[in-house]
Amino acid sequence: MGLPLYSAHSDPGPSFFHYAEGAGLTTSPGPTDFALPHATTIIAVRYVGGVVMVGDRQATGNYIASRDVRKIEAADRYTAIAISGTAARGIEFIRMAQLSFEHYEKMTDATLSLEGKANYLSPIIQRNNLTSPLMVLPLLAGWDPSHQVGRIFEYDGAGGCYERLDFSTIGSGSPFAENTLRLGFRSDLDLEAALQLGALALYEAGDNDPSTGGPDFVRNLYPMMVTINADGFQELANDDIANRFRAINERRTQTGGLAGGTLR
Amino acid sequence: MSNYFYVAPEQLIKDRAEFAQKGIARGRSIVAAIYEVGVVMVAENPSASLNKISEIYDRIAFAGVGKYNEFDRLREAGIRWADGTGFTYSREDVDARALANYYAQHVGDMFTEGPKPLEVEILVAQLGSKFRPTKLYRIAYEGTISDETRFAVLGGDAETIKGRFAASEERLEPLATTLKNAVAALAGPDRTIPVADLEVCLLEDRGSRRTFKRLTDDELSELLR
Numbered sequence: 001m002g003l004p005l006y007s008a009h010s011d012p013g014p015s016f017f018h019y020a021e022g023a024g025l026t027t028s029p030g031p032t033d034f035a036l037p038h039a040t041t042i043i044a045v046r047y048v049g050g051v052v053m054v055g056d057r058q059a060t061g062n063y064i065a066s067r068d069v070r071k072i073e074a075a076d077r078y079t080a081i082a083i084s085g086t087a088a089r090g091i092e093f094i095r096m097a098q099l100s101f102e103h104y105e106k107m108t109d110a111t112l113s114l115e116g117k118a119n120y121l122s123p124i125i126q127r128n129n130l131t132s133p134l135m136v137l138p139l140l141a142g143w144d145p146s147h148q149v150g151r152i153f154e155y156d157g158a159g160g161c162y163e164r165l166d167f168s169t170i171g172s173g174s175p176f177a178e179n180t181l182r183l184g185f186r187s188d189l190d191l192e193a194a195l196q197l198g199a200l201a202l203y204e205a206g207d208n209d210p211s212t213g214g215p216d217f218v219r220n221l222y223p224m225m226v227t228i229n230a231d232g233f234q235e236l237a238n239d240d241i242a243n244r245f246r247a248i249n250e251r252r253t254q255t256g257g258l259a260g261g262t263l264r
Numbered sequence: 265m266s267n268y269f270y271v272a273p274e275q276l277i278k279d280r281a282e283f284a285q286k287g288i289a290r291g292r293s294i295v296a297a298i299y300e301v302g303v304v305m306v307a308e309n310p311s312a313s314l315n316k317i318s319e320i321y322d323r324i325a326f327a328g329v330g331k332y333n334e335f336d337r338l339r340e341a342g343i344r345w346a347d348g349t350g351f352t353y354s355r356e357d358v359d360a361r362a363l364a365n366y367y368a369q370h371v372g373d374m375f376t377e378g379p380k381p382l383e384v385e386i387l388v389a390q391l392g393s394k395f396r397p398t399k400l401y402r403i404a405y406e407g408t409i410s411d412e413t414r415f416a417v418l419g420g421d422a423e424t425i426k427g428r429f430a431a432s433e434e435r436l437e438p439l440a441t442t443l444k445n446a447v448a449a450l451a452g453p454d455r456t457i458p459v460a461d462l463e464v465c466l467l468e469d470r471g472s473r474r475t476f477k478r479l480t481d482d483e484l485s486e487l488l489r
Contacts, residue, residue, distance in 0.1 A: 001352070003366040004344040005337065016351075019344050025352055099347055102474075106319050106343045 039211025050229030058213025126159025173205030287383025293419025372407020
């Protein structure tokens, strides 16, 4: 790779995506007819101090391809990106987003606003999804330092970006997670309540959707749980997550697999 | 019909070198030095927003003197090159020596073949790791690349400043000591540079992937006390 110098009229500016596209560093979209690992449940819930995210860890093709995929990653200190859809594209998408935000920061000596990051991703999603069956649908959540709130942005297949003020779910298990969230969400959720609700919604999705991996007590593998707030992006420890899912599992055991009349 | 006059290559190079030197001498200098646990870069820069020192990658920094638009374009190309290389291969494959070589080739090409030589002198600094040593590569206006062992000086007054800084201890010292020596070398015996006119950046391990840090005026005053 040579030194990427441009004259002023052809300069791609601080956008890594535009530079990488022009320089041929990205993969090209194209048709396919073989099964690729996909399917997911990702949940983002707003609480008074930020956003809680929960995501399953199973990659599914014709079989279970992997049980410990990370579908939620820190894009930078205050931003998380989660993916659903084709694993290969999703992982490239996360790398592109992470690098793009850092690239912008280095090129301009300024940090992109959270809204700026959300809008930046739109054309990247659109380009992928409208030119290839290898769909990727991400979810962006972060702490907005300039407005001091947690914010969630979801996307449609054509790259449309929509801010959600309550919660959002993506992936094949999202109808089940969404229903749980609709019943349990309040606008004054504190951190603990948001974590409990998020875990419960994922448990529901794992219970009903064959392509969502619920808690795996045999392998000691649990869904990812993260918080994004004024302290930045943080992952919950595996033991903490294990205890939360064990507690739900015990309650469900007592009531024959269903919630038994209360959201728990 | 136009007339072509013969110009000896020696004369051509001499004229171009004089032109570049004159341009570079108009600006202020930069000192970069290795200290106990990192690299410190000190520029005299009255502007708080038009930076001379910048982050390139996790462990690589850039500094430039001379014409701002010329070295800033090189800085941007460096960030693109580093991010593109890391994206294509792996973060650990991004090496300052490779970048310094690309810079040297481009600056050298512009010196001999360009419409005019670039009026810049640049530095590529690398903080050492398990895989690579701490390095200071200086690239001069004609494309000469030099691997400086303890410290590097860029700019028109480089020889004088170099002499002043070379008088400091040979061994690696703490940040505050190295920083004071660098500022004193830049200022010379007859003046002091106000903190607001200094741009100081570090490459130092702080437990995260990125090691570049731009010091605030408060942090700088504290270190210079």
